[in-house]
Amino acid sequence: MGENPRERRQSMRITNHDASSLGRSGQLMFIVPVGILLNLSAAVLVSSLRLPIYLDAIGTIAVTLLGGLRAGITAGVIGAILGGVVFNPVMTWFAGTQAAIAIYTHIVARRGGLRCMGRMLLVGAGLGVLTGIISAPVLVYIFGGVTGTGQSIITGYLIATGKTALKAVVLSGVATEPVDKILQYTLVVWLLRGMPQSLLQNFRNTALVVNGILRE
Amino acid sequence: MIINFGKPLLIIDGPNFSGRTATLRNITDSASTPMSHVRARLTSSSVYIGPEIYNSLSGIGLTVRLEIQLHAGRPLGESPIRGLIERLELARIYDRSPFTLSGGEQAMVVIASCLALDPDVLAIDCALEQVDDGPRSVLVNWIANGRRGKYAAIADNSLSEWSLEVPNVRIDLEANTSRVDHRCGPLQFVDCSPIAPRLTGELRLDRLQFAYCAGAPIIRNASARLCAGAVYVLAGKNGVGKTTLSKIVSGLLRPQVGQVLLRGNSVPPWDQPGRLIGYHFQNPDVQLFTTRVEDEICIGLSALGYTTSEVKVRRDWALEAFGLSSVRAEHPLDLPFVARKRIALASILAAGLPWIVLDEPTLGQDQQSREAIRTIISALSRYGTGFVVVSHSQSFRKSLQATSLLLQNGTLTVADRLGPE
Numbered sequence: 001m002g003e004n005p006r007e008r009r010q011s012m013r014i015t016n017h018d019a020s021s022l023g024r025s026g027q028l029m030f031i032v033p034v035g036i037l038l039n040l041s042a043a044v045l046v047s048s049l050r051l052p053i054y055l056d057a058i059g060t061i062a063v064t065l066l067g068g069l070r071a072g073i074t075a076g077v078i079g080a081i082l083g084g085v086v087f088n089p090v091m092t093w094f095a096g097t098q099a100a101i102a103i104y105t106h107i108v109a110r111r112g113g114l115r116c117m118g119r120m121l122l123v124g125a126g127l128g129v130l131t132g133i134i135s136a137p138v139l140v141y142i143f144g145g146v147t148g149t150g151q152s153i154i155t156g157y158l159i160a161t162g163k164t165a166l167k168a169v170v171l172s173g174v175a176t177e178p179v180d181k182i183l184q185y186t187l188v189v190w191l192l193r194g195m196p197q198s199l200l201q202n203f204r205n206t207a208l209v210v211n212g213i214l215r216e
Numbered sequence: 217m218i219i220n221f222g223k224p225l226l227i228i229d230g231p232n233f234s235g236r237t238a239t240l241r242n243i244t245d246s247a248s249t250p251m252s253h254v255r256a257r258l259t260s261s262s263v264y265i266g267p268e269i270y271n272s273l274s275g276i277g278l279t280v281r282l283e284i285q286l287h288a289g290r291p292l293g294e295s296p297i298r299g300l301i302e303r304l305e306l307a308r309i310y311d312r313s314p315f316t317l318s319g320g321e322q323a324m325v326v327i328a329s330c331l332a333l334d335p336d337v338l339a340i341d342c343a344l345e346q347v348d349d350g351p352r353s354v355l356v357n358w359i360a361n362g363r364r365g366k367y368a369a370i371a372d373n374s375l376s377e378w379s380l381e382v383p384n385v386r387i388d389l390e391a392n393t394s395r396v397d398h399r400c401g402p403l404q405f406v407d408c409s410p411i412a413p414r415l416t417g418e419l420r421l422d423r424l425q426f427a428y429c430a431g432a433p434i435i436r437n438a439s440a441r442l443c444a445g446a447v448y449v450l451a452g453k454n455g456v457g458k459t460t461l462s463k464i465v466s467g468l469l470r471p472q473v474g475q476v477l478l479r480g481n482s483v484p485p486w487d488q489p490g491r492l493i494g495y496h497f498q499n500p501d502v503q504l505f506t507t508r509v510e511d512e513i514c515i516g517l518s519a520l521g522y523t524t525s526e527v528k529v530r531r532d533w534a535l536e537a538f539g540l541s542s543v544r545a546e547h548p549l550d551l552p553f554v555a556r557k558r559i560a561l562a563s564i565l566a567a568g569l570p571w572i573v574l575d576e577p578t579l580g581q582d583q584q585s586r587e588a589i590r591t592i593i594s595a596l597s598r599y600g601t602g603f604v605v606v607s608h609s610q611s612f613r614k615s616l617q618a619t620s621l622l623l624q625n626g627t628l629t630v631a632d633r634l635g636p637e
Contacts, residue, residue: 193507194507195547196547196548196549196550197547197550198549198550199549
């Protein structure tokens, strides 16, 4: 085939491509907004039902698992700022917590912390304690301990029993957050396990492989 | 592998799982990732249009006019494809959203807008199967002759029905290539007694009238008496309302006037969609729900109240007849279009309902598979299952030996029996 030059010009070489055509930044461009929307929709749902949990980091966790640390922090922080503007001003103050969730998730997921339910319980509880402590100063010194979420019910009770505001907030946070975070990890892992492998392959992230979500 | 484009049009022929899609994807130089067509659009040097036409819409063109303008980058009057648009008579759907169009119209809009990009290479992978004969030959002629110095490659399952009058180069691919990842077994006829319907009966459409919100009625006055165990082919032009009528019959849409009567009972199907009359979606991705092929077939059966052992028998029938045993544990969305279409079709046929509406069951299926689908339909109809089939494949329609229901201007006429010629 392609003996004379004219014909050769009309020939095309067929090769196999395994690299993703969009590149890394292209994928992140798609996944970060999805994460932000997941965060916000969960936050709106939970707060309108006045549940004592948050679920507003599922997008952050999912994006961290798919796109890595930087994408996770971006989704979490932008989501918090955007949520503060369009939905509840309180959210913006927890941008730091969102970033901490992304960093923690990145570290534990790389070590296989989401591989099975047992590990997920431990890792989720750990994150709950961490975020409970990180969020407490913001809650106390900026909002006086009460933000109108479900957690405030428990905080209010503890303050009424005679505890200081900071103590009450830390205690109520440590009591409610682990449940919330375990639930969030479970939800995200369930969500990612339901995604087709061909889609997950776009995000060649070690965290997915280590936790058995992406088969190799 | 080097492919020679000696002529502007390359035709790729071959059965399912012969590597047609892999070849076309390689020609358009886009890796096989779900997002690859986005990059191809951005560079516009080569464009791949797959069988999932709805995935090829940009998503930001609110109307057909905007969608094409967006690709052309200039007003329609100055675009190089204005002649094509005239000949396809797209002007009548200019102000509609591309997402409300019927399958065939959507295919025309997608191909026209990709032609407006004026890509060096255009690959069309089974995307023309839902387009009527007239517009299809207009499109193929334009692709082959209307673009100087540009190339196109087309793969299609209905090639034998086309009267190709344009010069082309042809490649025939072998059935067994190692380049295909998810291979299903052959679609074959398996004894249908395990999936026989539990209930059969006559279906009557009584003066149906339907309009999508704030639109002119698309179905005006459709009445018909459909006998149990008969096969009907619903025919009509692209965009005439075949899918709409199918959805009304199966209870997914509720007519403003009229009713659908099964066995003379005025049990409206829209009160329990999918329980009495099954509907196989044109777009299988709408129907797919679970994360495993096996579960996908079982979930509908369990919902219909079959016992565990019945579900197992029907599931095994579906997996065997549709060649899905080898991929039973896979995620349906990991599989190619042809396999997804088979999964959706298998799960609805296995349900044993008295009436089944099949919307384009042959999309993406090669000749051998179509023949197997036909034998399964006729075997089931002998058990009393009634079928309403919408299909653009002429040979498939003829081989069904069905009564033709012609939909025209919103009314239904029962035409003569179609037989093999």
